Structure formats: C-alpha cells, structure tokens
Amino acid sequence: MFYLNAGPLSISGYALTIKIAIFAPSMKNLQAFKSLISSPKRVVIVTHFKPDADALGSSLGLAGILIKKGHSVSVITPSNYPDFLSWMHGNDSVLALSNDNPEIEKKAEQLIKDAEMVFCLDFSSLSRINSLGELIRKSSAIKVLIDHHLEPEDFAEFVQWTTSSASTAGLIFELIEELGDKHLIDQDIADCLYAGLMTDTGGFRHNNTRQKEFLIASELVGLGANPHETARKIYDTNSLERLRLTGFVLSQKLVVLPEFNTAYMTLSQEELKTFGVQTGDTEGLVNYGLSVKDVKLSVMMYDRKEEIKLSFRSLGDFSVNDMARKYFDGGGHRNAAGGSSKLSLEQTLKKFLEILPEYKVQLNKE
Numbered sequence: 001m002f003y004l005n006a007g008p009l010s011i012s013g014y015a016l017t018i019k020i021a022i023f024a025p026s027m028k029n030l031q032a033f034k035s036l037i038s039s040p041k042r043v044v045i046v047t048h049f050k051p052d053a054d055a056l057g058s059s060l061g062l063a064g065i066l067i068k069k070g071h072s073v074s075v076i077t078p079s080n081y082p083d084f085l086s087w088m089h090g091n092d093s094v095l096a097l098s099n100d101n102p103e104i105e106k107k108a109e110q111l112i113k114d115a116e117m118v119f120c121l122d123f124s125s126l127s128r129i130n131s132l133g134e135l136i137r138k139s140s141a142i143k144v145l146i147d148h149h150l151e152p153e154d155f156a157e158f159v160q161w162t163t164s165s166a167s168t169a170g171l172i173f174e175l176i177e178e179l180g181d182k183h184l185i186d187q188d189i190a191d192c193l194y195a196g197l198m199t200d201t202g203g204f205r206h207n208n209t210r211q212k213e214f215l216i217a218s219e220l221v222g223l224g225a226n227p228h229e230t231a232r233k234i235y236d237t238n239s240l241e242r243l244r245l246t247g248f249v250l251s252q253k254l255v256v257l258p259e260f261n262t263a264y265m266t267l268s269q270e271e272l273k274t275f276g277v278q279t280g281d282t283e284g285l286v287n288y289g290l291s292v293k294d295v296k297l298s299v300m301m302y303d304r305k306e307e308i309k310l311s312f313r314s315l316g317d318f319s320v321n322d323m324a325r326k327y328f329d330g331g332g333h334r335n336a337a338g339g340s341s342k343l344s345l346e347q348t349l350k351k352f353l354e355i356l357p358e359y360k361v362q363l364n365k366e
Helices: 030-036 053-068 102-114 131-138 168-178 187-200 211-222 227-235 240-253 269-274 285-290 320-327 345-363
Strands: 002-011 014-022 042-047 072-077 117-121 142-147 158-161 255-257 262-267 297-303 308-314 336-341
Touching: 042 053, 042 102, 053 072, 053 117, 053 168, 053 187, 072 102, 102 131, 142 168, 158 168, 168 187, 168 211, 187 211, 187 227, 240 262, 240 285, 262 285, 262 345, 269 297, 285 297, 285 308, 297 345, 308 320, 308 345, 320 336, 320 345, 336 345
Parallel strands: 042 072, 042 117, 117 142, 142 158, 262 297
Antiparallel strands: 002 014, 255 262, 297 308, 308 336
C-alpha cells in the first residue's frame, strides 16, 4: 500500500492533510524478491512481439531503475517497433530481433543463457515472444512475470499480475513503490512509464481507467514526466504515409454491419505496400470502428505475409478476448485483444463473417 497526499484542507481553523490509499497487487513473496535484487545481477528484460508504448515504456522504465541499483541490464524485443517510440531513454541499447540479422538473435540467445534473472513484461504467455519463449523456458535464470493480461501462464518464480491494472507500466510503478525505490525515478524513467499508462488507457478514455490510473499519472508528473511532450511524440508524430493510410482505411475500407453492431477493416499486402506501411502505422486504426454510433465490435485484419494479424476492440460486456482465443489463436483483455490466422486474408474474413451470427444476441444487447 502507498499513499498520495491530496493536499491541506482547512476545517474550523485546523489544517488537515488528506491521504488517499492505493492498494497495489503486492507480490506474494516480495521480501524474497527484494533480497534477490539487493545485489547486482545479470538481468534480461523481454517484452512481446511488436511492442507498443506500454511494452517498451515499462521495459525501459524498469531497466532504468535496475541499472541505478547496480544491475547489468539488457532489454530484448522479439521484433522491431514503431519509430514514434524511439525517443524513450534507453532505446539505443535495445536489442530488437530481426529476421535478416542472425547475429542479433545469437547475441540475444547468449544474453538469456548468461542471465541470472529474466523479467517478462506485458505478455501472459511465452508463445507471445516467438523463439525467445523456449529459450526463456529452458533458462536456469530466475523468472519474473509482470503483466495485466488474462490467463497468465505459470512459468515464473515471482509474479506481479492483475487484470484490474490498466497497464504494465502502472504495475512497474507500484512495484517500484513497494520496493521503496520511488526516489530512483527520474524524468526519463517517469516519461517511459507515463507513456505506457497513457496509451493503454487510450489517453485516459478507456473503461480500464480507474482513479488509481490518474493518481499514478499524477505521481509520475510530479517526478518529472511531461504529459504534453509524451502525447505529442506518440500521437502527433505521423509520417505523411501513415496519415494517407488512415484516410484510405476510413474512406475505402471501413465496413459497418448494423445487424451485428460490428465494423471491420481489411488491408492486403498490396495495399500496405502502396502506402509504404512501417511498423506501427496500423496501430490504432481499429479504434475508429468503435467511434461509429451503435458499433460494439471493431476488427482490423491485415496481411503480414507469414500470417494475417487481427486486432479486436469492443465496448461494454462483449469479450473480444473470448472470441480471439476461441477462433483466432489470440487473446488479451475483455475489450482489447489480438489474434492471428494462417488462412488467406479473404478466407480469414470469410471465417469471421461466418462466426458473427454466434455472437448476434450479445452484440445486440442494450
């Protein structure tokens, strides 16, 4: 538990200070964990494939804290990530795996073999990190899972997990607080964690935004995070190609099915090439479907060569996590999930349209 001062309040001439208590999802064996990281270790931090701001921000934020505590830290990602995240402090030292650079993969494999501790951030299953998953599973290193997605895999000795947290960055902040290391958070670390919190709440608009998210955000701003600059770098730093892609999707590719309160969009390989799509350019497009009046389910499908990638978003009680897990080898949160398909784009869309009637009653609930 930690406290935030809400400021002085004067009642009948007496000055009082109100404190708001926040109960963090405390790690069960926190003292053992605290003892473990009290001496320098060789540490690897891994996050999921195609990292977003929460994945990278929580990883680099935690890395900054551990480096200050004297640990040797390497951050590894299973793939590249959007250029609009490259401003984060520590980005230059991230080892991002690439299919056309086997040397990076060899280096990552060696780092994991040599690691004494491996932190797994913002994913609930080792399958989310591709080839790194089995390396970590077989590693003799002590494993730590910090995550907020549904149905976590049981592979870690230490776990900081709850689905009630809007972001992994928020969980990292709470863990830092529990460890008594909040004084180590500087502006660079605060910016990284704030970015994760801001984006995973959709700019504090999603229904996962609780009072706690605002309180953590306030703490981070107090520690140096710059909300304006962070939002500008992530939301308002677009390439011309990305803006044109967005216009194309909204004008030509957005399909609404009123009988199912559903919207969907598809992008073929040819269309992606036409707009010179880079990693991160399709991020957020699925959310536009939910902005259409009465739409409760929005799905984005695009052809990533080796597979079809699907992004699901929903409103209210409709669980896209269930749909993604049942039919598209995916999962995530109740209202935000991802999936994949080995079928063609046309076949994947056909499959999606064929399963929609199964959910018609749920999607038409008031």
